[in-house]
Amino acid sequence: GESVGLHLPTLSVQEGDNSIINCAYSNSASDYFIWYKQESGKGPQFIIDIRSNMDKRQGQRVTVLLNKTVKHLSLQIAATQPGDSAVYFCAEKGLDGATNKLIFGTGTLLAVQP
Amino acid sequence: GAGVSQTPSNKVTEKGKYVELRCDPISGHTALYWYRQSLGQGPEFLIYFQGTGAADDSGLPNDRFFAVRPEGSVSTLKIQRTERGDSAVYLCASSLMPNSPLHFGNGTRLTVT
Numbered sequence: 001g002e003s004v005g006l007h008l009p010t011l012s013v014q015e016g017d018n019s020i021i022n023c024a025y026s027n028s029a030s031d032y033f034i035w036y037k038q039e040s041g042k043g044p045q046f047i048i049d050i051r052s053n054m055d056k057r058q059g060q061r062v063t064v065l066l067n068k069t070v071k072h073l074s075l076q077i078a079a080t081q082p083g084d085s086a087v088y089f090c091a092e093k094g095l096d097g098a099t100n101k102l103i104f105g106t107g108t109l110l111a112v113q114p
Numbered sequence: 115g116a117g118v119s120q121t122p123s124n125k126v127t128e129k130g131k132y133v134e135l136r137c138d139p140i141s142g143h144t145a146l147y148w149y150r151q152s153l154g155q156g157p158e159f160l161i162y163f164q165g166t167g168a169a170d171d172s173g174l175p176n177d178r179f180f181a182v183r184p185e186g187s188v189s190t191l192k193i194q195r196t197e198r199g200d201s202a203v204y205l206c207a208s209s210l211m212p213n214s215p216l217h218f219g220n221g222t223r224l225t226v227t
């Protein structure tokens with residue numbers, strides 16, 4: 001049978017639709033957040049980051065929203081394309097200099113249907 | 115330009131053997147990180163170098179794991195007396211400065227039989 005680790009949360013969308021991927025982070029002291037995209041057989045690829053003094057940041061076709069009150073982060077992808085299919089991870093860390101450790105969430109599999 | 119390079123891309127070894135995994139960071143990047151990723155999971159932090167020194171090795175699971183970066187560029191992750199539970203993808207990342215985004219290599223898939 002399948003291993004527990006293979007049961008990634010999955011988001012299935014139609015090509016051209018907007019996608020929203022959510023992440024709950026754990027440490028209220030974290031003040032830097034990053035979204036990564038990981039395709040099969042490759043390392044995580046940086047998408048966009050945001051610091052805790054902001055609640056929204058936009059890139060090309062992507063927007064990250066940060067809600068510090070409920071420790072929630074989301075990634076919005078506009079006009080989703082088949083090439084966006086991948087696992088998406090949020091990651092957090094503190095900027096206080098005490099550690100440079102980046103903590104990753106468990107990931108969401110985005111499946112884009114043509 | 116050249117990204118983070120990891121060699122080998124795949125390594126199969128027998129339980130109890132010693133392995134070395136190599137990472138070539140992006141030129142000029144002062145910070146280097148090792149992560150381990152199991153199937154279906156996010157990367158887990160192992161160790162972080164700033165220059166030649168290990169600034170944070172709190173993620174190394176036990177004393178069988180060791181990493182070096184003698185000249186502040188290339189790094190080697192060394193695993194002694196490998197166990198089947200060490201099987202995973204070992205990812206290396208580098209960043210220009212400590213608070214810059216991390217750029218990852220494609221990893222070394224380690225399989226311990």
